[in-house]
Each structure stands twice: as C-alpha cells, then as structure tokens.
Amino acid sequence: MTRMRAVDAAVAILEQEGATQAFGLPGAAINPFYDAMRRHGGIRHVLARHVEAASHMADGYSRAVAGNIGVCVGTSGPAGTDMVTGLYAAWADSVPILCLTGQAPVAKLDKEDFQAVDIAAIAAPVTKMAMTVLEGAQLPGVLQKAFGLMRSGRPGPVLVDLPLDVQLTEIEFDRDTYAPLPVVNPTATRAQVSKALDMLAAAERPLIVAGGGVVGAGAHDLLATLAETLDVPVVPTLMGWGAIPDDHPLAAGMVGIQTSQRYGNATFLESDFVLGVGNRWANRHTGGLETYRRGRTFVHVDVEPTQLGRVFAPDYGIVSDAGAFLALAVEAARERRDAGRLRDRGAWVASVAERKGRLLRKTHYPDVPIKPQRVYQEMNRAFGRDTVYVTTIGLSQIAGAQFLHTYAPRHWINAGQAGPLGWTGPAALGVVTARPTAQVVALSGDYDFQFMLEELAVGAQHQLPYVHVVVNNAYLGLIRQSQRTFGMDYHVSLAFENINSDTGGYGVDHVKVAEALGCKALRVTDPEDLAGSFATARALAAEHRVPVVVEVILERVTNIAMGAELDGVNEFEDLALSAEDSPTALALLD
Numbered sequence: 001m002t003r004m005r006a007v008d009a010a011v012a013i014l015e016q017e018g019a020t021q022a023f024g025l026p027g028a029a030i031n032p033f034y035d036a037m038r039r040h041g042g043i044r045h046v047l048a049r050h051v052e053a054a055s056h057m058a059d060g061y062s063r064a065v066a067g068n069i070g071v072c073v074g075t076s077g078p079a080g081t082d083m084v085t086g087l088y089a090a091w092a093d094s095v096p097i098l099c100l101t102g103q104a105p106v107a108k109l110d111k112e113d114f115q116a117v118d119i120a121a122i123a124a125p126v127t128k129m130a131m132t133v134l135e136g137a138q139l140p141g142v143l144q145k146a147f148g149l150m151r152s153g154r155p156g157p158v159l160v161d162l163p164l165d166v167q168l169t170e171i172e173f174d175r176d177t178y179a180p181l182p183v184v185n186p187t188a189t190r191a192q193v194s195k196a197l198d199m200l201a202a203a204e205r206p207l208i209v210a211g212g213g214v215v216g217a218g219a220h221d222l223l224a225t226l227a228e229t230l231d232v233p234v235v236p237t238l239m240g241w242g243a244i245p246d247d248h249p250l251a252a253g254m255v256g257i258q259t260s261q262r263y264g265n266a267t268f269l270e271s272d273f274v275l276g277v278g279n280r281w282a283n284r285h286t287g288g289l290e291t292y293r294r295g296r297t298f299v300h301v302d303v304e305p306t307q308l309g310r311v312f313a314p315d316y317g318i319v320s321d322a323g324a325f326l327a328l329a330v331e332a333a334r335e336r337r338d339a340g341r342l343r344d345r346g347a348w349v350a351s352v353a354e355r356k357g358r359l360l361r362k363t364h365y366p367d368v369p370i371k372p373q374r375v376y377q378e379m380n381r382a383f384g385r386d387t388v389y390v391t392t393i394g395l396s397q398i399a400g401a402q403f404l405h406t407y408a409p410r411h412w413i414n415a416g417q418a419g420p421l422g423w424t425g426p427a428a429l430g431v432v433t434a435r436p437t438a439q440v441v442a443l444s445g446d447y448d449f450q451f452m453l454e455e456l457a458v459g460a461q462h463q464l465p466y467v468h469v470v471v472n473n474a475y476l477g478l479i480r481q482s483q484r485t486f487g488m489d490y491h492v493s494l495a496f497e498n499i500n501s502d503t504g505g506y507g508v509d510h511v512k513v514a515e516a517l518g519c520k521a522l523r524v525t526d527p528e529d530l531a532g533s534f535a536t537a538r539a540l541a542a543e544h545r546v547p548v549v550v551e552v553i554l555e556r557v558t559n560i561a562m563g564a565e566l567d568g569v570n571e572f573e574d575l576a577l578s579a580e581d582s583p584t585a586l587a588l589l590d
Contacts, residue, residue, distance in 0.1 A: 002172070002173060002174060002175070003170055003171070003172055004170065004171065004173055005032070005036065005167065005168055005169070005170055005171075006133075006136035006137075006139045006162075006166055006167055006168070006169045006170075006171050007032045007033045007035070007036040007162070007167040007168070008036045008039070008040070008173075009139060009140055009171060009173040009175075010033065010036065010100075010139055010140075010143060010162075010167075011033070011036040011037055011039075011040045011042070011043060012040065012173070012175045012178070013140060013143045013144065013178060014042075014043060014071065014098075014143075015040070015042040015043065016175070016178050016179075016180065017069070017143075017147045017180055018067070018069070019043075019069045019070075019071050019098060019147070020042060020043050020044060021043070021044050021045075021046075021061055021068075021070060021071065021433060021434070022037065022043050022044070022045045022046070022058075022070075022071040022072070022073050023045070023046045023048055023054040023055075023057035023058050023061070023070065023071070023072050023073070023430065023433075024045070024047075024048060024051065024054045024071075024072055024073030024074055024100075025047065025048055025050075025051050025054060025073070025074055025075070025079065026073075026075070027074065027075025027076070027079060027102060028075060028076075028102070028164075029075045029076035029077075029101075029102025029103055029104065029115065029164050030073060030074060030075045030076070030079075030100070030101065030102030030162070030167075031075075031102075032164065032167040032168055033073065033100060033102070033162065033167060034073075043071075045073075046429070046433060046458065046462055046464075047458065047461070047462075048426070048455065048458055049454040049455055049457060049458055050082070050454060050455070051072070051074040051078075051079045051082040051083050052082040052083060052085055052086055052422070053422070053425075053426035053452065053454075053455045053458075054072045054073070054074065054083070054086075054426070055072040055082075055083040055085070055086020055087065055089075055090075055097065055099065056086050056089065056420075056422070056423045056426035056427045056430070057070065057072070057426045057427065057429050057430035057433070057458075058070030058071055058072040058086070058090075058097040058098075058099075058430060059086055059089055059090045059095055059097055059415070059423075059427055059430060060390065060413060060426065060427030060428060060429065060430025060431045060433075060434070061430035061431065061433055061434045062090070062095050062096055062097050062430075063093075063095055063410065063413045063427070063430075063431070064388070064410060064413060064430065064431040064434035064435050065410065065434045065435060066216075066218050066410070068434055069096045069097065069098055069147070069150060069151075070097045070098070070430060070434075071097070071098045071099075071100065072086065072097060072098070072099050072100070073099075073100045073101075074099075074100075074101050074102070075101070075102040075115070076101060076102045076103050076104055076115040076116060076117070076119075077114075077115025077116065077117050078115065079101060079102070080099075080101040080117065080119035080122070080123070080159075080161070081117065081119065081122060083099055083101070084122060084123055084126065085418075085420050086099070086420075087099055087123055087126045087127055087157045087159060088126040088418050088420075089415045089417075089418040089419075089420055089423060090156065090157040091126040091127060091128075091156050091157055092126075092415075092416070092417035092418040093212065093239060093415060093416050093417055093418070094154050094155045094156055094212060094213070094216060095155060095156070095157065096150035096151065096155045096156060096157060096158075097150075097157045097158075098146060098147075098150065098157070098158055098160070099123070099127075099157060099158070099159040099160070100159075100160055100162060101119055101159065101160075101161045101162065102161075102162060102163075102164065102167075103116065103119070103132060103161045103162055103163040103164065103166075104116035104163060104164065105163055105164050105165040106134055106163045106165055106166065107165075109132070109163070118132075119132070119159065119161050120132045120159065120161050123159040126157070127156065127157050127158055127159050128149045128150065128156040128157065128158055129145070129146060129149050129158045129159070130158070130159040130161070131159070131160060131161065132161040132162075132163065133160060133161065133162055133163070133166050134163070134166065135166065135169075136166050136167075136168075136169025136170070136171045137169075137171045137172075139162075139166065139171070140171075140173055140178070142160060143160065144178075144180070144181055145181070146158040146160055147180055147181065148180070148181035148182075148183070151183045152183050152184050152185060153185060153186075153303055153304060154302075154303055154304040154307075155216060185303055185320075185321040185324065186303060186305075186319045186320050186321060186324075187320055187321060187324040187325075187328075188301070188318050188319075188320035188324060188325040188328055190328060190332070192318045192320070193318075193325065193328045193329050193332050194332060195316060196275065196299045196301070196316060196318065196329070197230075197329065197332055197333060197336065199273065199297060199299055199315070199316060200230070200232070200273055200275055200299070201336075201341075201342075201343060202273075203272050203273030203297065204272055204348070205270055205271045205272045205273070205348050206230075206232050206271065206272070206273040206274070206275065206345075206348075207232065207233055207234070207235055207252065207267070207268065207271045207273070207274050207275070208223070208226070208227055208232055208233070208234045208235070208274075208275045208276075208277065209234075209235045209236075209237060209240075209255075209274055209275065209276040209277070209279050210223055210234055210235070210236045210237065210240040210243040210244065210277055210278065210279070211236075211237045211239055211240045211276065211277065211278040211279025211280060211322075212237065212239030212240050212278060212279070212416075213240075213277065213278020213279065213302060213303060213321075213322040214240050214243045214277055214278045214322045214323075214326070214409075215239070215240055215242065215243050215278075215409045215410060216278070216322070217278065217321055217322040217323035217324075217326075218323060218409075219243075219278075219322050219323035219326045219327075220242070220243045220244065220408075220409045222323060222326035222327055222329075222330055223243055223244060223277070223326055224244055224248065224250075225330050226326055226329050226330050226333055227244065227250045228250065229330065229333040229334055229337055229342075230333050230342065230345070231250075231342070231344075231345040231346070231349055232250070232275075232345060233250045233251070233252035233267065233348075233349060233352045234248075234250050234251055234252060235252050235253065235254065235255050235264060235267075235268060236251075236254060237254070237255075237279050237282065237285050238254065238256070238259045238282070238284065238285065238401060238412075238414060238416050239279075239282075239414070239416045240278065240279065241254065241401070241406050241412040241414075242406040242407065242408050242409045242410065242411045242412050243409055245406075245407040245408065246405040246406055246407060246588055247405070247407065247587075247588045247589075249349070249353065250349065250352075252264055252267045252268075252352050252356070253265075253267065253356060254401065255267075255268045255285060255566065256284050256285045256286075256287065256566070257284060257285075257286075257287035257562060257563050257564060257565070257566065258284045258398045258401075258562050259284060259285075259397070259398055259401035259402065260401075260402065260561075260566075261359075261361075261402060262359040262360075262361065262561070263355040263356045263358070263359040263360070265566045266355050266359055267351075267352050267355055267356075268566060269566060270351070271296060272295060272296055272297065273296060273297045273298075273299075274296055274297070274298050274299070275299045275301070276298065276299065276300045276301065276302075276314075277301045277322050277325060277326065278301065278302060278303070278322035279300075279302070280302070280307055280310070280311070281300075281310075281311040281312065282416070282417065283311075286311070286566075287563070287564055287565050287566050288564055288565045288566075289311070289312055291565045291566055292566060293312060297315045298312075298314040298315050298316075299314060299315065299316045299317070299318070300314035300316075300317045300318070301317075301318045301320055301322065301325045302317075302318075302319065302320075302322075303319070303320065303321045303322065304319075305319045353589075356588070356589065357586075357589050358575075359575065360575065360576040360581075360582045360585045360586060361373065361402070361403070361561075361574065361575065361576060361582060361585065362574035362575060362576045362577075362581045362582055363376065363377035363403060363576070363581070363582045363583075363584070363585065364377060364580055364581050364582065364583065365527065366527060366528075367527070367555065368525065368526055368527065369525070369553060369554055369555040369556070370524070370525070370526070370527045370530075370552055370553060370554050370555065371527075371554070371555060371558060372395075372396075372399045372403075372471055372473075372554055372558050372560070373399070373403060373558075374527045374530065375469070375471055375527075375530060375552050375554070376399065376400060376402075376403030376404050377403065377582070377583065377584050378527075378530040378531050378534060379404060379441070379469065379534065380403075380404060380405055380584035381531065381583070381584055382530075382531055382534035382535060382538070383439060383441050383467075383534065383538075384439070385407045385408075386407075386408070386411070386438070386439060387411065387439045387440075387441050388410070388411050388412075388413060388431060388435065388438050388439065388440045388441070389404060389406065389411065389412050389413065389414075389441055389442075389443060390413040390414070390424055390427050390428040390431055390440060390441070390442045390443070390466075391413075391414055391424055391442065391443040391444065392414065392415040392419050392420065392421075392423040392424045392427070392444075392448065393415070393419035393420070393421060393423070393448060394444075394445040394447065394448055395445060395471075395473070395558075395560055396443050396444055396445040396448070396471050397414065397419075397443070398560055398562065399471075399558075399560050400443050401414075402560070402561060403585075405584065405588065413427060413428075413431055415427070421447065421448050421451045422448065422450075422451025422452045423448075423452075424442050424443070424444045424448055424449075424452060424468075425442060425444070425449070425452030425453075425455050425456065425459075425468065425547075426452060426455050426458075427442075428440055428442040428466050428468065428547075429455065429458055429459050429462075429464050429466075429547075431466075432459075432464040432465065432466050433462075433464060436464075439467075439538070440466035440467070441466065441467045441468075441469060442466060442467070442468040442469065443468075443469050443471070444468065444469070444470050444471070445470070445471055445472070445473070446470060446471070446472040446473065446474045446510070446551075447474070449468075449470045449510060450508055453508070453510075453513050453514075453517070454517070456468075456513075456514055456517045456518075456519045456547050456549070457517040457518060457519075459519065459546055459547040460517060460518030460519050460546045460547065461518070463545040463546065464545075464546075464547070465541035465542065465544070465545045465546055465547065465548070466541060466547055466548075467534070467537045467538060467541055467547075467548050467550060468547055468548065468549045468550070469534075469550050469552065470510055470549060470550065470551045470552065471552050471554050472510070472551055472552065472553055472554060473554040473555065473556055473557070473558070474556075510549060510551045511523050511549065511551055514547070514549040518546060519546045519547045519548065519549060520537075520540040520541075520544060520546060520547075520548040520549070521548065521549040521550075521551065522536060522537060522548070522549070522550050522551070523550075523551045523552075523553065524550060524551070524552045524553065525553045530552070533550055534550065537550045
C-alpha cells in the first residue's frame with residue numbers, strides 16, 4: 001500500500017475511471033485538489049470565468065461523446081451554489097457529471113464559518129448522490145460509488161464535497177489494484193419483448209418514439225435495425241433527435257407543441273400504437289394528454305422504474321435499458337420476419353412519406369429584416385450533415401428544432417428540460433473540448449447570449465473554436481422604441497445604415513464585446529449575406545482557433561408554430577410549394 005494525501009488518491013481515481021477533463025476555478029478551500037492535479041498531470045483543465053459556466057462546460061463535455069464524464073471543480077460556499085444550476089440541467093436530462101467542491105474544515109461545519117454551507121443538502125434534489133466526505137479514508141470508496149451511480153440506471157450527476165482538512169489527510173491507497181464498479185442495468189426479458197411486439201403487430205399504424213435513452217445507450221443502430229425489420233416509422237424526441245437520421249425513409253419527424261414538424265404531428269395523429277423507448281413523455285412533446293393519448297395504445301420502455309406511469313399510465317410498461325431492450329427486440333423481430341409473421345406496412349409507411357413531402361414549411365423568405373426561417377435554411381446549407389448543434393432555451397431553440405436537420409446521435413446537444421439561460425456557450429466549449437475536430441455550431445437568442453459573454457474569453461484563451469449564431473430579435477425593437485419615444489418615423493433601412501454604432505439587444509453590442517474578448521464576430525442584416533457570413537465564420541474559426549459570433553438581426557416578431565395541442569399548432573404557417581420555397585427541407589426527400 002502507498003501512503004498519500006486523500007486528494008492525490010482522488011486524482012488517481014479520476015484517471016483510473018477515465019474522467020480526465022476538468023473545468024473550474026481554483027479557490028482556497030479546493031486548492032489542495034488543484035495542487036494534486038498539477039502534480040499528477042493526468043487531468044486536463046479548462047479555466048472558466050464563472051463556476052456555473054464550468055458546470056455547463058462539464059455537461060456539454062459529457063453529452064458530446066458516449067462514456068464521457070465531465071468534472072467541474074469549485075471552492076466552498078457560493079462556488080457550489082453557483083453550480084447547482086449546472087447540476088440541475090444535467091440531472092434533468094440524465095447526464096453524468098462529477099462536481100467537486102471545497103469545504104471548510106470538518107470542525108467548522110456547524111459554526112457558520114466563512115463560505116461554509118451545507119452544499120450536499122442543497123444539491124441533493126438534483127443529483128444521484130451529494131455527500132460531504134468527513135473522513136479522508138472514505139474518499140476512495142465515495143468516488144468509486146459516485147462513478148458507479150453516474151453510469152448505472154438512469155445516468156445523472158454526483159456532487160462530492162471535500163473539507164479542506166479531509167483533502168490533506170494522509171491515507172493508504174493502492175492505485176494499481178483500484179477497479180471501477182461494474183455497471184448494472186435492468187434488462188427486459190424475452191417474454192416482455194414478445195408481448196410488446198405482439199401488441200405492435202395488432203396495430204394498423206404503429207410508431208416508435210425514440211427518446212434520449214436510446215442515444216445514451218448508444219443504441220441508435222439497433223433502433224434503425226428494428227424499425228427497418230418491422231417497417232415501422234420512428235419519431236425522435238427532442239432529446240433523442242439524431243437517433244435516426246432526418247432523411248431516413250422511416251424518420252417520421254418530431255412531434256410536439258413546440259419542437260416539432262407539421263408532418264410529424266400529422267403522422268402521430270394518424271397512429272394507433274406507440275412504442276416509447278428511453279423517453280419520458282415530456283410535456284413539450286405530448287401537449288395536452290387527452291389529444292395525445294386518444295385512440296392509441298402505448299408501450300413504455302425505460303431504465304428507471306419510476307418513469308413508468310409518471311406522466312400517464314401506459315398500456316404496458318417494461319423496465320429495461322434501451323439498448324438491452326432493442327437488442328432483444330431486433331432478435332425477436334428477425335425471427336418473426338423469417339417465419340413470415342410480419343404484417344405488410346407498406347401503405348402506412350407510404351402515407352408517412354407523403355405527409356413528409358407535402359407538409360413542408362416555407363423557409364426561403366427574402367424579407368428584410370430577416371425572418372428566422374431563412375436563417376435555419378442557410379444554416380442547413382452552410383454547415384452540413386456532420387455539424388454538432390448546441391442550444392438550450394427560447395424561440396431560437398424552438399425554431400431551430402423545427403427547421404434544422406440532424407443526422408447522427410450526439411449531434412444535437414440540448415439542455416431540454418431545465419433550459420438555463422447562459423448554458424449554450426459554456427456547453428459548446430465543453431463539446432469542442434471533447435470533439436476538437438468537429439464542426440460545432442451554437443445557437444442562441446440575444447438574451448441567452450448575454451449570460452455567457454464572459455465565457456467567450458475562455459474559448460479564445462484555450463483555443464476552442466466554434467461558430468455561435470445569435471438570432472437577435474431585440475435589436476430592431478430597441479430602435480423602434482427610440483423612434484416612438486422621440487417621435488421619429490424613420491424607415492427600418494435608415495436604422496440599418498447606423499446599425500454598427502448602435503447597441504444590440506438589451507444595450508449590448510455583441511460584436512464589439514466578442515471582439516474585445518479575443519474572438520471574431522460578424523453582423524448580418526440581409527438574408528442574401530447569410531451564406532457568405534457563415535462561410536466566413538467557419539474560415540475564421542479554423543484560422544484563428546477562437547469562437548466566432550454571427551449575429552443575425554431578425555424581425556421583431558415571428559409566428560413560430562406553437563400551441564397547447566398537437567392538432568392546433570401549425571395552422572397559420574406558409575407551406576412550401578417548390579424547392580425554391582424550402583430547399584433544405586425538400587432535400588430530405590431526395
């Protein structure tokens with residue numbers, strides 16, 4: 001056995017567990033851990049400007065690559081409380097991140113010491129485990145349990161709080177014999193899979209709903225194989241987007257009251273059976289449950305037992321890891337196919353394809369100010385199939401999910417349930433850290449972007465290049481407010497003439513701030529300049545190895561398709577009648 005400080009053992013365990021990327025800020029109560037990282041040299045570190053941002057960086061890092069566990073590090077007191085938002089975002093979307101916080105010495109914990117707060121109690125509701133380690137010898141076992149919890153069942157974050165004296169305690173630890181705990185997940189039985197397939201076989205118009213659990217389990221290939229074997233269309237949820245390529249013949253489009261396509265909703269309303277795998281029936285997907293459930297039979301498969309029946313009671317529920325269920329389902333489906341026991345679904349699949357070709361939305365608007373539909377059309381063209389999109393909240397996320405296209409798992413990185421403002425930029429930096437050769441494109445509204453401006457300096461300092469598209473619909477609102485206030489009646493084009501001397505949304509000139517922080521930035525006011533600006537942004541990011549901001553000035557108000565029910569959200573929108581009206585959407589059908 002080797003005698004060492006508890007923090008040295010902690011760093012060795014992180015290396016053994018493969019958690020070799022940290023994001024954070026040093027401080028007095030966590031400095032021993034930073035010292036251990038410096039001495040061992042096996043953990044890379046990105047210095048954030050704010051500890052909440054560090055937690056979002058770790059979140060993006062974990063989401064970007066299967067098996068990743070990002071680590072966020074902060075000192076005692078407010079550093080931990082700042083990271084609670086990041087823990088909540090990760091917990092809500094089943095993302096494993098490890099949060100390490102410093103803490104006052106054990107003897108001071110109940111004495112209202114400086115920056116001593118019960119962070120374990122505060123973080124407990126949004127973590128799989130939150131624990132203050134009171135004995136140095138406990139730390140290896142606590143970390144071993146933490147990694148086991150993060151990887152087993154429904155993944156999620158863990159917080160480990162480290163008092164200053166515990167970090168410095170000398171303990172016995174044998175690095176060479178340390179081993180991670182086995183990952184144990186529930187698995188469907190063959191009888192359960194057979195019952196689910198029997199129920200599907202009895203349906204006329206079945207659908208598979210693929211949730212984030214499919215992506216998390218790395219089961220996208222199994223999903224496609226099952227759909228192709230059964231000839232059943234697939235609806236990805238917002239968290240499952242990319243589990244099947246948007247241009248796959250069986251991809252039916254997304255369903256919901258916000259992040260959806262009209263053809264997806266129309267197909268869902270025609271269905272009579274839904275097999276949900278690794279999903280949680282989120283309210284933005286279902287809308288009103290009476291409409292969503294009417295006339296349909298539901299089978300729900302999820303790794304977490306308490307998810308079954310949480311939103312509504314399925315007709316049949318199965319507790320299973322998504323990958324394990326799909327592997328058994330593929331095996332059983334192939335046996336049925338080989339025995340000639342599968343129904344012909346040709347007419348149903350053809351009707352899905354017909355709606356996908358007919359209910360396309362118009363995107364090719366030439367209007368100035370720019371309509372958002374045109375922005376996403378040009379993004380699809382400029383950034384291509386391999387782009388990794390990162391976004392979180394607001395009309396930008398909603399419209400992006402309605403108009404962008406995703407073709408592979410972990411190419412849509414999205415804080416779906418929590419949706420914290422300011423998540424997008426730090427998360428994008430985490431994604432770039434995990435996938436340095438990928439084309440990463442972040443998408444924010446102007447208000448979301450305000451919360452992350454200081455983190456652009458992190459991207460410049462650490463040479464983390466990506467393109468950040470900011471769709472700003474407040475800019476012209478401020479100009480027009482000035483016109484009303486001062487009794488002026490200028491044409492919008494006159495405002496454009498001086499747009500570079502005015503401030504952007506909410507009084508901030510995003511272009512100037514981005515450039516002052518060491519990044520590159522462009523502003524676009526004419527839709528015909530979008531393609532060239534996106535190409536320039538890609539070139540600047542590659543050349544200078546920094547984030548590049550593309551701020552697009554939008555019209556003040558746009559009708560984005562939303563509603564309370566699946567059957568009443570898209571009635572007003574313009575349909576595409578030709579390839580000129582919606583070129584990238586129609587390309588899905590080629």
